[in-house]
Amino acid sequence: MAPAIELIDITKRFPGVLANDGVNLRVDAGEIHAIVGENGAGKSTLMKILYGMQNADEGVMKVRGEVVHFRSPSDAIEAGIGMVHQHFMLAENLSVLENVILGSEPTKSLGRIDFGAARAHLAEVAAAYGLTVDADDLVESLEVGERQRVEIIKVLYRGANILILDEPTAVLVPQEVEELHRNLRELKSQGTTIIVINHKLLEVLEIADAITVLRQGRTVARVDDPSTVTAGDLAELMVGSELPSPDTTESTVTDVVALSIEHLTVLDDARPVVDDVSIVVHRGEIVGIAGVEGNGQAELIDAIIGTAEPAAGTISLADADITRWSVRNRREAGVGYVPQDRHEEGLLLSAPLWENAALGHQTRRPYSRGMWIDRAGAHARTDEIRRDFDVKSPSADVSAHALSGGNQQKLIVGREMEAQPKVLVAAHPTRGIDVGAQAAVWQSIRDARAAGLATLLVSADLDELIGLSDVIVVMLRGRLVARLDPATVTPRDLGSYMTGAALAQGQR
Ligand SMILES: Nc1ncnc2c1ncn2[C@@H]1O[C@H](COP(=O)(O)OP(=O)(O)O)[C@@H](O)[C@H]1O
Ligand SMILES: [Mg+2]
Numbered sequence: 001m002a003p004a005i006e007l008i009d010i011t012k013r014f015p016g017v018l019a020n021d022g023v024n025l026r027v028d029a030g031e032i033h034a035i036v037g038e039n040g041a042g043k044s045t046l047m048k049i050l051y052g053m054q055n056a057d058e059g060v061m062k063v064r065g066e067v068v069h070f071r072s073p074s075d076a077i078e079a080g081i082g083m084v085h086q087h088f089m090l091a092e093n094l095s096v097l098e099n100v101i102l103g104s105e106p107t108k109s110l111g112r113i114d115f116g117a118a119r120a121h122l123a124e125v126a127a128a129y130g131l132t133v134d135a136d137d138l139v140e141s142l143e144v145g146e147r148q149r150v151e152i153i154k155v156l157y158r159g160a161n162i163l164i165l166d167e168p169t170a171v172l173v174p175q176e177v178e179e180l181h182r183n184l185r186e187l188k189s190q191g192t193t194i195i196v197i198n199h200k201l202l203e204v205l206e207i208a209d210a211i212t213v214l215r216q217g218r219t220v221a222r223v224d225d226p227s228t229v230t231a232g233d234l235a236e237l238m239v240g241s242e243l244p245s246p247d248t249t250e251s252t253v254t255d256v257v258a259l260s261i262e263h264l265t266v267l268d269d270a271r272p273v274v275d276d277v278s279i280v281v282h283r284g285e286i287v288g289i290a291g292v293e294g295n296g297q298a299e300l301i302d303a304i305i306g307t308a309e310p311a312a313g314t315i316s317l318a319d320a321d322i323t324r325w326s327v328r329n330r331r332e333a334g335v336g337y338v339p340q341d342r343h344e345e346g347l348l349l350s351a352p353l354w355e356n357a358a359l360g361h362q363t364r365r366p367y368s369r370g371m372w373i374d375r376a377g378a379h380a381r382t383d384e385i386r387r388d389f390d391v392k393s394p395s396a397d398v399s400a401h402a403l404s405g406g407n408q409q410k411l412i413v414g415r416e417m418e419a420q421p422k423v424l425v426a427a428h429p430t431r432g433i434d435v436g437a438q439a440a441v442w443q444s445i446r447d448a449r450a451a452g453l454a455t456l457l458v459s460a461d462l463d464e465l466i467g468l469s470d471v472i473v474v475m476l477r478g479r480l481v482a483r484l485d486p487a488t489v490t491p492r493d494l495g496s497y498m499t500g501a502a503l504a505q506g507q508r
Contacts, residue, residue: 002065004029004162004193005050010059012045016394019045020056021217027162027210029064032184032194034204034226037214038238038436039404040392043197044086046214047164050195051083052076063162082160084151086167086405087343090139097122097135100154125156130186145176149183162193169203170405170432173293174460181207199406199434201231213237235435252284253470257318258454259304259423264313266299273299274310275478281423281454286445288469288486289458292498296478297427297458298340304425304456305337306330317423331360336421338412338429340458346412347400354396357382357415364419381418389414390440406437413441417448424448424455430464442468462491476500 005027012020020042027033035043048054050061052070061068063079070076073083090099097115100122105113122135131149139147148168155163165184169177184194184207198204204211204226211223213234221237223229259281266274274296281287291297302308304315306327314323322330331337337360339345347356358367358378366377382396389410393403400408413429426445430438445455445468459465465472466486474482474497482497 001029002062003027004031004064005195006060006062006065007046007050008060008062010046010049010056010061012042012049012054012056018217020049020059022059022219023214023217024219025212026222027193027195029193030188030191031209032188032196032207034208034211035195035197035214036199036201036204036211036234036238038199038434039406040216041214041238042217043214044166047083047166047195047197050076051081051164053083077158077160080160081162081164082155082158083164084148084155084166084168086170088147088151090147090150092138092140094139095135096133096137096139096142096150099139099150100135100157102154104158122153122157126153129153129156129183129190129192131183143176144171145173145179148172148176148180152183152187156187156192161191163187163195165194165196167197167199167405167432169198169200177203199432201234201435204234205229205231215240238434239436251470252450252452254283254285254452256283257281257316258283258285259456260314260316261300261304262314262316264300264303264315265311266296266303266308267311268299272311273478274303276313277475277478277480278313279456279473279480281456283422283452283454284449285470286449286455286457286468288465288472289456289475290462290465290472290494290498291458291475293460295475295498297475299478300475301340301425301427301456301458305335328363332364334420334422336416336419336424338416338424338426340427340431342405342408342412347408349401350399352397352399353386353391353393353403353411354378354382356400356411357385357396359415361415361419385411385414385418388418389444406433409433410437410440413444417444422454424453425458426455427458428460429457430459430461438464462494465494466491474498 003026007023007025010020010023023042023046037043045054049056052073052075068079097119101118119135126133131153133149133153139150168180172180188194208226211226212219213221215238257280261277261279264274264277265272277300279287289297299308303310306325310323314321316322317333343349348359361367366374366381368374379396385391386393391410391414392407416424430441449455457468466489469486472484472486472489473480
């Protein structure tokens with residue numbers, strides 16, 4: 001049988017950038033094919049070409065053995081190809097059904113939309129692939145994982161049997177990743193061919209039947225049998241050299257208290273979501289917080305940075321009680337913050353990099369002088385951040401939109417670090433970014449620790465927690481339930497504390 005997809009010597013130039021440089025890709029029918037590569041390797045560009053959103057400058061595309069020339073996504077859809085983008089494209093204020101049919105509404109006479117037929121077809125598609133959605137739910141009420149399911153159904157609804165997913169797990173929590181993988185396997189068993197872009201190599205190894213590695217716009221490897229490679233092998237293919245690992249380096253912990261949280265309680269509707277939590281972080285120390293998401297970590301962070309008011313307890317920065325301080329005063333006193341969601345809280349995507357570099361620090365030098373914004377000062381600092389934190393970007397004037405996720409994250413980490421905080425609160429600082437950017441973020445946190453920074457690290461990535469932390473505490477239902485030594489704890493142990501299994505065992 002002809003391969004589902006063959007891309008032969010695809011070249012795509014953008015002004016000043018060779019995004020795809022003679023790329024080859026073969027995807028066999030009915031397989032789950034992963035494309036891996038660092039930020040900027042050309043993965044999304046290649047998929048946009050396959051989906052008819054962009055034209056290749058050179059090269060040949062074959063679908064099921066036939067040469068195709070797509071002028072737009074509708075040509076690709078016609079050929080049975082569908083794509084779910086990195087950032088979802090659903091209308092928040094419409095229902096699931098309305099979103100699914102948007103653009104391909106079945107019509108009755110006089111052009112009226114035949115909702116009955118659409119609803120029936122949606123139910124058919126969802127049932128056929130074992131995907132559950134409620135047609136009448138408003139998209140704004142859905143969780144991220146559910147929204148993604150709607151995007152997938154929308155594509156299948158249009159008859160796609162070749163499905164492209166661009167970094168689908170970047171936005172998902174681990175449980176949702178498992179569910180996505182179950183769904184993809186089900187789709188595969190129904191005969192759908194799936195191409196999935198992912199930076200997370202362990203996830204790739206779990207799901208992929210074959211892997212293509214891109215580096216700097218070129219195909220550097222095709223792995224036909226993923227069981228023969230490790231995540232480390234793939235990472236080296238991606239970056240072309242050996243990577244630093246997150247192994248613990250020598251301790252730099254001092255006995256000077258930088259951040260002290262005492263008996264902190266935060267309520268949500270009278271229910272304690274943070275329940276009598278006490279944590280001390282010393283200069284030069286990284287305290288890791290492990291926990292299944294939704295166990296109070298987010299609210300704890302909100303209380304520390306000043307966006308949630310605690311019902312009881314105190315938060316002190318060195319000797320100053322900052323429990324009632326404003327967000328701005330805390331920031332000025334040296335609290336740095338890497339938020340969980342870089343698009344919601346971390347960046348203004350449509351604003352230029354230099355404004356993003358000033359975000360949260362705009363009232364201080366070098367971003368302002370007195371009452372005035374200091375454009376020159378802000379540009380100079382932004383250029384420093386771009387250089388020191390390897391933020392791949394043409395200038396400080398492009399919008400944050402133009403950067404890949406990893407480079408956006410490096411900009412945020414750089415912004416916070418260059419402000420020389422005393423305490424850093426970092427939430428999932430490397431979620432959804434590639435291994436190269438991840439190594440850079442880890443290194444900057446480690447360097448800052450050596451220089452005396454006190455860090456509170458919340459992460460769902462257990463290897464990251466174990467690799468970076470000096471001590472790990474586990475949060476469960478708002479409480480700290482364990483204090484563990486990263487030198488001896490395993491991800492498995494952590495998992496059983498996180499779910500409460502270890503505690504239940506201890507009580508028996
Ligand atoms: N529309 C565009 N205009 C100019 N440059 C672009 C455009 N799209 C992508 N690029 C550049 O092409 C390169 C590859 O980008 P992309 O395909 O998005 O990489 P990946 O998805 O692997 O992170 C990057 O250097 C990126 O900045
Ligand atoms: Mg991309």
